[in-house]
Amino acid sequence: MNTIQKKIWMLAMVILFIMAVIWLALTYYNQKTQNQYNDILQRYLSMNEVTSSSQQVITDLNNYLLKPTLANLEQVNGSQKKIRNVKKEVHDLINAENEFALTNYMNLIDSFIETTDRSLMFQSVEETEASTKEFTEATRISKYISEMTLTLIDTELKTYDRFYRGIIKQSAELKKLGIWLLLLITVLLLMFTYWISLTITRPVHQLTKAANELSKGRFDLQIKVVSNDEISFLAKTFDHMRININNLISEIQHKAQLEHELQQNKLLLQESQLRSLQSQINPHFLFNTLNTLSKKAYLDGAEETSDLLVSVAGLLRYNLRRLDRSVTLYEEVIVLRQYMEIQKARFTDRLEFHSEIDESCMHIEIPGLTLQPIVENAVIHAIEPEVDGGSIWFRIKDGIEWVTIEIEDDGKGMAEEKIKQILSEQPEQSEGHSTGIGFSNVVKRLRLFFGFEDVIDIVSMEGSGTKVRLKIPKIRRIENNDETPNCR
Structure with missing residues (x-):
């Protein structure tokens, strides 16, 4: 060849x-x-x-x-x-x-x-x-x-006169001969070069034409190039590639159809889960709240009762919003304070709530209904079972790359198995929660929202209280690698 x-x-x-x-x-x-x-x-x-x-x-x-x-x-x-x-x-x-x-x-x-x-x-x-x-x-x-x-x-x-004249004449004749020889050689070289180039460019042109057809998506046309050099081998390889790509496209289309159907089913399932969570307002919580409100209205005047009703209304309104949208820390803190007003009215002196908030980071975005379920978990497990009640500390601290949110109580603490169950996102009983959203659900949504596992940490020992620490990045890395600043 x-x-x-x-x-x-x-x-x-x-x-x-x-x-x-x-x-x-x-x-x-x-x-x-x-x-x-x-x-x-x-x-x-x-x-x-x-x-x-x-x-x-x-x-x-x-x-x-x-x-x-x-x-x-x-x-x-x-x-x-x-x-x-x-x-x-x-x-x-x-x-x-x-x-x-x-x-x-x-x-x-x-x-x-x-x-x-x-x-x-x-x-x-x-x-x-x-x-x-x-x-x-x-x-x-x-x-x-x-x-x-x-x-x-x-x-x-x-x-030597004749010699000189002979030299002059020979030079003139040689000049003419050189011109004719140059023209002849030029013509021959052009013809030979054209023949050589044609044997190279014709197969390349055929291959280019086939590539253009492939670029238009016509993978069903066979690629055939007449040549006796490397381009013939290249054309055969190109044709094999065309067949493989055609098969791969068919396979991808089939998989895409299946994935589209799966995604639609997933979206429908998530929507139904969100609606189900939003509708799960615990009757026991409503009963306790209304009972507290009735007693408060009996013992006190209407002004304080009105404030309590406003907090309940704001809390219910916030709980019924879409959970798949992010909110700012500012909104979460407002709802948390409304919730604590209700709980302080319920537990009176049995509940002490302390907060340390760095106001410079109130614009950071987090998933909705993140802080209230964690604090509510502390109220249910650290305050409510105790006769003397207890204290809850809520802190927001600013760092260089991270904002740290801490929720700490002085209750009886958690067992190691319980901590592992929550962090592994295993479903738990959320009975008694006002929203029906349990701790594990909060952990799952935080990890999905920020895209890494180390967003939450729980430090607890039985008999020495529990501290939940959230490590929130100031720059959120979304799946498409875009970066959206959340603070400052």
């Missing part, structure tokens, strides 16, 4: 091969032309170097004749050595066409060197006149060398 990577590598190798062939051909041609051009230029430079060297020898020799010092003599010897080296370079330029001219040119250089040697020899034996004569002859030969150099260069130019 051909892979996309192989196709891309094949395209890259073809391009590199064509570029390498073109580069080698151009490099070979340029190098050959450059070598020929360098050879011709070297001939001109060598001939021109003869003229320069001969003139330098004349200059140095003149300086020595005027001032025959050792330094000037060394200058003359150095110049002569240089012209001898240049003569060797000229010898290498001899060919069939210029052999005669260059031979005469080299003989002229030899005559020049011999004349300068004789001038130095006469100067060394202090024959000044003979030395000057030889110097004059050397100067004349130097001029001949210059003139002959120009003649040879002119001859070389005429000889």
